Amino acid sequence: MSNQKIKITLPDGSEREMDKGVSGLQIALGISEGLARNVLAAKVNGEIWDSNRPIEQDATVQLLTWNDKEGKSTFWHSSAHLMAEALEALYPGVKLGIGPSIENGFYYDVDFGDRTFEGAELETIEAKMIELARNKSEYIRKDISKSEAIAYFENKGDEYKLDLLEGLADGTITFYEQGNFVDLCRGPHIPNTGFIKAVKLLNIAGAYWRGDEKNKMLTRIYGITFPKAKELQEYLFMLEEAKKRDHRKLGRELELFTFSEKVGMGLPLWLPKGTLLRERLINFMKKAQDKSGYQQVTTPHIGHKALYETSGHYEKYGKDSFQPIATPNEGEEFLLKPMNCPHHCEIYKYKPRSYKDLPIRYAEFGTVYRYEQSGELHGLTRVRGFTQDDAHIFCMPNQVKEEFIKVIDLVLHVFKVLGFNDYTAQISLRDPNNREKYIGGDEAWNKAESAIIEAAAEKGLETVTVLGEAAFYGPKLDFMVKDALGRRWQLGTIQVDYQLPDRFELEYIGADNQKHRPVMIHRAPFGSLERFVAVLIEHCAGNFPLWLSPDQITILPISEKFTEYAEKIRMLLDENDITGFIDNRDEKIGRKIRDAEVKKIPFMLIVGEKEQEEEKVSVRKHIDGDLGSYTPEEFVKYFKGLIADSLKN
């Protein structure tokens, strides 16, 4: 044991002299035994290490527990190894792909050979994992040479690990061993398997090796583990609650939309209430756009095939799309429109444009059709026919940034009014290694990409940048929101495009009396109305903001003797553009209230003998209950005030 000292700096800024070779665990022990029991890993100079790995030089050390994101991910990664150990014990000869931690838990990709893995077997694996966890096997890190590593997996016959090893440099390879299981792994891991107290394997799915559909499909087993049984119970409860928000379930229950096999998969049918919701969203957007200088245009649902050949969409997507519509005339073909932009380009072109006209902003709630892969369809979030709150801004190059910023403001306004605070702004750029996926030259792309980056920076937007996510004609700024089950969906999108103006030969006459090419910005704050409604439903669990709610009010007469008075109230609401209906079923008031609560109707107006005499209504609010009695006029004023408040910003 060396008695050389090193300096350890803790997150609170305090410094400690410790022996060289001290581990995170030992540092924790020096603070408190309780902490030491809970330490899962250590962050050493920003890098996550095993808590028992010796620290050889001065370092900033943060001890990671279950309360830290990195602590959890280490825990789950170790759990993946535990599951792999259980799998090898139960199914000798299985081959393993990769087994990382994910946002909520972990998975491991497994090749069971010719065997079909049954979901029912998950419980057996869970039991085995718990059994192995009780052994408290330590996770032991080993540096190993590449040749030894290759020899090990050649002997084991695991081609996936050999494939992974190919990409690794000699001298950087580590194995981790726990119990009877050895895995190629960078680490880090928790001290031993005994930390894992509760296990739930959630589901199985197919996943291509290395995410490439040309490769073999492995069985991916998803799971989650916890250091306490109670935390698993809570997690499972939360999952159940999340399922109750599923827009597919609420959409049916609240009578918003439906699907029909006969109409076709992925083609939503909007019911009256869903349509009302859509219309409210559309009016909201139109109003916001009117203020921002947009003009509404309307274009047909089909267009000549040549239109999309010009735009490049046909070449890029034609073979995977709804196929052209033939006419009686030989060789004449139309396409169901997958995009509105080519139509809008033609509107731009219908007359010569002056620089004084720009920017021109054409907006359309355009319904488009795309042949999405059958396996991709999902409720309203991924459909084959949907309505975009689309608009195309045609502007001069020096107006791009300003216009882009205005669109960011519009998107943020929408998110703010609807309470979407938890979104990710993603800058989607070209994949530098795969340029043939895109049209257009480097110069235009570079200009477009920097316009987005600058505009986002200028707005102080927190962004993540993802290479390879750009549209084929230009980079994008996408706004992503999670659904009830944590799946991320793209809502708003803003795209800078130098390509389509070129392809459609769009022009304007500049101050110099010369022809110039405008730049296009494609943008859709909702993205698609269908997806937006889906995410909105899950976000508010079907309890829509008053101004959006399809049923704003139901009037509940105590008995049929008061339907006439109820009708008077309804007419007053009608005059004030408030949506209300009378529940005049032959049911008791308790029943009517219950049904209105279940249908999540924001307000109930109860009218009986007392109300009729006093010319009042008893107001009951969804979830909150009785608000007392109001005169009808007072209530209308109160109601309108609530709506005005929620639309302020």
Place this chain on the structure above:
RNA sequence: GCCGGCGUAGCUCAGUGGUAGAGUACUUCCUUGGUAAGGAAGGGGUCAGGGGUUCAAAUCCCCUCGUUGGCUCCA
């Protein structure tokens, strides 16, 4: 498109080879009731579709369609 699961009444679901069920919704009647389910009666299913095994199939097998969890894709 690929891998796995699922498909019984409008909805939620029971029914493991022997005459299709429950709750709820719906219809009719009784009840005219004061803040989350009043009572009674009734109608409703080619058990997704097609083929096969069997004396007999909702049930076992195959195909198709739809749906679902992922993967790949996403203008």
